[in-house]
Amino acid sequence: QVQLVESGGGVVQPGGSLRLSCAASGFAFSTYSMHWVRQAPGKGLEWVAFIRFDGSDKFYPVSVKGRFTISRDNSKNTLYLQMSSLRPEDTALYYCAKDGGDYALAFGQGGQGTLVTVSS
Amino acid sequence: EIVLTQSPGALSLSLGETATLSCRASQSVTSSYLAWYQQKPGQAPRLLIYGASSRATGIPDRFSGSGSGTDFTLTITRLEPEDFAVYYCQQYGRASWTFGQGTKVEIK
Numbered sequence: 001q002v003q004l005v006e007s008g009g010g011v012v013q014p015g016g017s018l019r020l021s022c023a024a025s026g027f028a029f030s031t032y033s034m035h036w037v038r039q040a041p042g043k044g045l046e047w048v049a050f051i052r053f054d055g056s057d058k059f060y061p062v063s064v065k066g067r068f069t070i071s072r073d074n075s076k077n078t079l080y081l082q083m084s085s086l087r088p089e090d091t092a093l094y095y096c097a098k099d100g101g102d103y104a105l106a107f108g109q110g111g112q113g114t115l116v117t118v119s120s
Numbered sequence: 121e122i123v124l125t126q127s128p129g130a131l132s133l134s135l136g137e138t139a140t141l142s143c144r145a146s147q148s149v150t151s152s153y154l155a156w157y158q159q160k161p162g163q164a165p166r167l168l169i170y171g172a173s174s175r176a177t178g179i180p181d182r183f184s185g186s187g188s189g190t191d192f193t194l195t196i197t198r199l200e201p202e203d204f205a206v207y208y209c210q211q212y213g214r215a216s217w218t219f220g221q222g223t224k225v226e227i228k
Contacts, residue, residue, distance in 0.1 A: 035217070037165075045157075045165060045208055047217040059215040061121075095164050103212030104155035104170035111164035 002026045004096050004108030009115045016086050020114055022079040022096030030054075030074035033099040036081045038092035039113070047105075048094070049081060064090075086118045122147050122213050124220035132228040139196040141223045143209035148189050153212040156185055156194045159222075160205045168207075169194065196225070 008020040020036070036048040049070035050059040058070050069082040079096050093113040100106035123146040133139055143154070156169040167176040169185035172192060182197045196203055204227050209220040 044222045045159075045210075045219040047210075047219065050215075050217070061216060100155070100167045100170055100176065102155070102171040102174070103153045103217065104167055104176075104210065105157075105165075105217070106167050106176070107164040113164060 002098065002106060002108050004098070004111050006094060006096055006111065006114040009094065009113075009117075011117045011119060012086055013120050014087060014118055016118070017082070017084040018086065018116060020081040020083070020094055020096075020116070022081075024077045024079065024096075024098070024108075027098065029077040029098075034070075034072060034079045035097045035099075035105050036068075036070060036079075036094060037097055037105065037107075038090075038094045038116075040089075040092045043092075046092075051079070053099075083116070086116075088118050090116060091118045092116060121216055122149060122211055122218055124209050124211060124218055126207075126209060126220035126223045128223060129221075130224040130226060132226045133199055134228045135199055135201065137199050139194075139199060139203070139225050141194040141196075141207055141209075141225075143187075143192040143194070143220050145190040145192075145211060147213075149192070149211045149213065151188045154185075154187070154192050155210045156183075157208045157210065158203075158205045159208065165208065199225075201227075 003025045005023045051070045067085045095113045097105040151172040154172040157165040159165040173185045
């Protein structure tokens with residue numbers, strides 16, 4: 001069973017930084033590309049970052065490019081999202097997801113996400 | 121960036137009825153790269169359909185996807201209590217993934 005457990009969220013002031021982590025288990029983490037997706041309170045889903053299984057490619061939407069950095073440690077089965085220059089509009093619940101085939105995303109069973117609140 | 125527009129915004133149906141959800145793209149989408157998700161309150165999204173019409177592991181055959189080009193449909197037959205949720209479509213193109221704004225399926 002795919003388990004993805006996000007952590008590292010919290011309250012941060014505008015302009016601040018935060019690093020999120022996602023601990024993966026139940027699948028061969030090092031062979032899967034991974035994503036971060038966020039959901040602002042009461043809103044829909046927004047893709048935030050992608051990293052290929054070996055870290056060779058990283059993609060971001062315009063909204064976070066240059067401020068967020070995705071990385072992974074395959075020896076620790078862990079995905080990261082380093083967020084800097086945070087803005088109030090980055091306030092959201094952040095989920096990690098694995099490649100689900102055909103560029104779809106598979107979220108973890110029972111994943112709760114980690115809440116990031118950007119506020120002064 | 122390809123924009124996905126879902127309709128209707130909300131759908132009110134009774135148990136046992138059929139739900140038909142639409143997802144329209146601003147540009148043609150490679151069919152293999154269109155997916156549907158279900159999200160219930162307080163839970164992460166769950167992948168239902170990938171490749172426009174392939175069911176993900178463990179998804180009952182009451183859920184089916186169809187469409188091509190710019191118009192895609194998720195059909196849920198014989199609605200059961202656990203099917204009442206928000207549904208999102210998602211596409212991939214040019215190193216970018218985008219989601220539709222969602223359709224809420226409510227109990228009538």
